[in-house]
Amino acid sequence: MSLYEHRVLFLTVTWILAFLVASPALSRLLVFPRTEFFTELWILDSNHRVDDYPFNVTRNQDYSVFLGIGNRLGYCAYYLVEVKFRNQTQPAPTSFGPPANRTPSSLPALFNITAFVADETVWETPLTFSFDYGYNEILSRVEFYSLTLNNVKVDMSDYTITWDSEKRGFFGYLFFELWIFNAATNSSQYHERSVGLRLNMTVY
Amino acid sequence: MLRKAFSVLTFVFMLLFAAASQFFVSVTVAESSEDEAASALASAEGAVVSAYQAVLKADEAGANVSGLLVRLNEAGELLTHARMAYRLGDFDSALDFAVRSRERLNGFVVEADALRGAAMQEHYWDFMVNVAGSIVGAVCVVCGGIVVRFLLKRKHERTGSMVK
Numbered sequence: 001m002s003l004y005e006h007r008v009l010f011l012t013v014t015w016i017l018a019f020l021v022a023s024p025a026l027s028r029l030l031v032f033p034r035t036e037f038f039t040e041l042w043i044l045d046s047n048h049r050v051d052d053y054p055f056n057v058t059r060n061q062d063y064s065v066f067l068g069i070g071n072r073l074g075y076c077a078y079y080l081v082e083v084k085f086r087n088q089t090q091p092a093p094t095s096f097g098p099p100a101n102r103t104p105s106s107l108p109a110l111f112n113i114t115a116f117v118a119d120e121t122v123w124e125t126p127l128t129f130s131f132d133y134g135y136n137e138i139l140s141r142v143e144f145y146s147l148t149l150n151n152v153k154v155d156m157s158d159y160t161i162t163w164d165s166e167k168r169g170f171f172g173y174l175f176f177e178l179w180i181f182n183a184a185t186n187s188s189q190y191h192e193r194s195v196g197l198r199l200n201m202t203v204y
Numbered sequence: 205m206l207r208k209a210f211s212v213l214t215f216v217f218m219l220l221f222a223a224a225s226q227f228f229v230s231v232t233v234a235e236s237s238e239d240e241a242a243s244a245l246a247s248a249e250g251a252v253v254s255a256y257q258a259v260l261k262a263d264e265a266g267a268n269v270s271g272l273l274v275r276l277n278e279a280g281e282l283l284t285h286a287r288m289a290y291r292l293g294d295f296d297s298a299l300d301f302a303v304r305s306r307e308r309l310n311g312f313v314v315e316a317d318a319l320r321g322a323a324m325q326e327h328y329w330d331f332m333v334n335v336a337g338s339i340v341g342a343v344c345v346v347c348g349g350i351v352v353r354f355l356l357k358r359k360h361e362r363t364g365s366m367v368k
Contacts, residue, residue, distance in 0.1 A: 010349070010353060011349075014345065014346065014349030015346075018342040018343075018345040018346050018349075019342070019343045021338055021341040021342045021344075021345050022338050022339060022341070022342035023338065024333075024334035024335065024336045024337075024338040025313075025334065025336075025338040025339045025342075028334065028335055075260065075263060075264065075270060076259055076260055076263040076273065078256045080363050111288065112284055112287060112288070113284060114252075114277075114280030114281065114283060114284050115277065115280065116256065116259070116273050116276045116280060117273075117275055118263070118269060118270060120262070123277075131248070152288050153292075154288075154292075155292075179257065181253070183256070183257055183260055186253065
């Protein structure tokens with residue numbers, strides 16, 4: 001058998017062997033790069049589902065939800081979640097549209113949650129909350145006294161909700177704004193994401 | 205008579221002074237407690253930021269930071285409680301939570317730096333063996349193939365075989 005007859009076979013075997021030996025390096029070099037870097041933020045109901053969120057709220061009754069964050073930023077992130085409450089007329093945060101137009105609500109935070117989440121992992125925490133409020137018949141509005149969130153009682157004496165004659169209810173929004181710590185500037189900035197619960201405060 | 209009135213007046217003044225001093229002492233204690241809590245809170249916040257930056261560097265170096273993140277989340281939760289207690293005016297609890305948060309991070313940066321060093325070392329050897337080593341190996345295989353083919357060709361030419 002001459003070398004000429006087996007030249008193709010010889011070259012094929014040489015190249016296959018070379019590729020096999022180079023495969024550890026190729027596996028690192030031929031990886032499709034990640035192009036999308038983002039954070040997920042969600043609320044799930046007490047059964048870890050999306051079909052039984054608290055809506056009709058009774059005074060001093062406990063309600064449970066799960067708050068979750070999924071980190072797809074490519075690095076370990078330091079998140080802050082600001083828990084806020086607003087009525088129909090107060091400013092809401094914006095999470096959609098051009099990035100420059102996404103702003104947090106100007107309302108003060110009632111509660112802060114800190115979370116450190118590694119890349120490609122999720123973080124989730126149970127939240128149990130209840131509202132203490134009363135109905136002012138003269139002014140026809142709901143007046144809040146406090147919010148209890150995970151056994152921490154927060155003063156809400158400045159908060160009121162007036163009757164919504166169109167939708168027929170006293171509607172409030174408990175919402176969660178996501179902020180992220182920027183290591184370069186050593187400060188937290190709004191991460192352009194928020195989720196919330198629309199609540200009907202029942203008075204009878 | 206005058207002497208009796210004077211002694212009563214002195215007694216009243218002494219009582220007033222004692223009451224006033226107690227009030228001022230309690231105000232001063234409250235202020236120092238608030239200052240102490242604020243200082244502990246600022247210190248705990250600084251410790252959390254330093255710890256996060258150390259974790260970030262270790263993570264960038266490819267270290268497994270999951271254990272560190274558990275501790276950091278615990279410290280963060282304590283810091284959250286400290287902030288809330290401070291806002292509610294419960295300075296003793298704020299101080300307690302802030303101190304506990306800081307204690308949770310004792311030796312944290314050193315540990316993160318050690319993990320980072322180990323990860324960098326591991327990364328270096330991984331690069332040397334799996335990237336540089338395999339590229340050099342592949343080049344050797346190709347060169348070896350060329351040399352073998354050249355030697356076989358020469359051998360065939362010597363023996364008179366027709367090798368093209």
